[in-house]
Amino acid sequence: MSRRHEILRRAAEIFARKGVAHTSIENIAEAVGLKREAIYYYFKSLEDILLEIILPQSTTLHRNLRNVMATHHSAKDKLHEAIRVQLDSYNPGYLEMSILMRENHYFKDKKKLDELHKLWQDMTELWVDLVCEGQASKEFNPDLDPRIVALGVLGMCNWVSRWFNPGQSISIPDVIDTFFTMSSQGLLYVDKESL
Amino acid sequence: MSRRHEILRRAAEIFARKGVAHTSIENIAEAVGLKREAIYYYFKSLEDILLEIILPQSTTLHRNLRNVMATHHSAKDKLHEAIRVQLDSYNPGYLEMSILMRENHYFKDKKKLDELHKLWQDMTELWVDLVCEGQASKEFNPDLDPRIVALGVLGMCNWVSRWFNPGQSISIPDVIDTFFTMSSQGLLYVDKESL
Structure with a gap:
């Protein structure tokens, strides 16, 4: 190293x-x-160190999300993959991600800060696109506001940085599958064999 | 004032x-x-001011959640009410809540800090109880880990402090209903008239 x-x-x-x-x-x-x-x-500074941790993580996350959106999978499968992309970053990089998600950043380097904010905005828009795509293909409930839905799923995923502890019994693959089932099928117990 | x-x-x-x-x-x-x-x-200090903002908000939230759990409503209705309780706090008190949710607190007053952490832990446990109750009554999917589900719904709600802007077009009642539909029925578009 x-x-x-x-x-x-x-x-x-x-x-x-x-x-x-x-x-x-x-x-x-x-x-x-x-x-x-x-x-x-x-x-140069503490902010410089922080940016060098956060920017590469955000760039990778953004690229992986874009790759998911570029496939020809169903919106349902893209939802599963996008949740995986969002949460897999916690596995090796959970420390960095938890910083990224937890702090409000006050950088003097406005250019790099703008770059970071643009990445984060683009990621939110990719999530909104995913929901819109699923509504257009009649896979997803068309009555829901796609932005609120996108921010809801993102919230579930990002909040993980607040409670996830890699030493404890809950594993990231379990979180991914549970969040996918929750957001696609909901909690209500009905016969959804056909899905 | x-x-x-x-x-x-x-x-x-x-x-x-x-x-x-x-x-x-x-x-x-x-x-x-x-x-x-x-x-x-x-x-006495800045921490003292912060605690006087956060503690009453957390106490109210905790009491309201406990009241929801004490009713004899179905787990589905409790889920709707619990989301409402969690999000209604953003309406008049969104500033305080956004502080509460966004910052990591380093208090010298360990006693009050413990009180706050205990309130937050208790609230998480109330959410876990809600999910367990719905699984026991066969309303909710029994295959999902109740803790991951609870932390997922809490995450959706708490993340609102990161993006909600009371001046913009999205309203809190819309967020409440969308999150309830998402978490109860899921995004997938199927005939759920019977629910």
């Missing part, structure tokens, strides 16, 4: 544990066993 | 706009038109 990579890894751990607003460059330096000045050799 | 109440109201606005970690006693004093010292006449 390169020194640079090690700084990012340790920073991600500290961010996730203490919150970004309560983390200082000193905290990160201490965890890596470097002096504060040495960190500045690699990164 | 008493001076004390005014401080809480202004603080809530600033917390919601800037995030708690980026708010100082000075910011609040300035918004109320007082000196920093005058704020300390009413509150």
Whole structure:
């Protein structure tokens, strides 16, 4: 692991544990066993470190969602895949994702912040598209507002960063399948063999 | 509005706009038109102000959820009511709720923090109970893990604090009904007239 990579890894751990607003460059330096000045050799600021953690994750998530939407699968299958894409990021990268989802970010680097916000907006729109597609193909209930539905499913997925603990008994594949069944079939117990 | 109440109201606005970690006693004093010292006449610390905003909201939410669970309605109706309880708090109190849901809190007052965490844990357990009840009465799909389901619906509701904007076209009653339909019937378009 390169020194640079090690700084990012340790920073991600500290961010996730203490919150970004309560983390200082000193905290990160201490965890890596470097002096504060040495960190500045690699990164300009704390925000710079945070962005280098968040941007690649968001770019990957966005690309994976776009790939799901580009297939010719049914909207139902795309829903399953999109939930998987959204939640698989918690598995190896749950620390980074939990930071991404939990904090409000105040960056001085407005250009990179705009880039991040644009990625997040685009991802929401991909989710809205997915719902609209399912309504157009008569797979999904056409009476529901596609934006509220999209934000609802995204909320289920993103809230996982608040409660998921990789050491506990609930596994990510279980969460994916449960959320898919919930959002596609609902909780009500009826004979849905035909679906 | 008493001076004390005014401080809480202004603080809530600033917390919601800037995030708690980026708010100082000075910011609040300035918004109320007082000196920093005058704020300390009413509150011991910033955390103290935050807790006085969050605790009453959480207590009300918890009591309302308990009341829903204490009725003899069907699990399906309880689900609708519980979603309503969870989301109605955004209407007059959306600012406070958005703070509550968005920030990680680091309080020095461990006793009050424990009280808050206990309330939140109890609320999650009430949601798990609701799902278990619906499974026991054969209203809800018995194959789903009740905890994952509960955290999923809670996630949908809590994530609203991230995107809801009271000035925009989406209304809270629409969100409540859409989330209820989504979580009870699912998105898939089938004849569910019988439900």
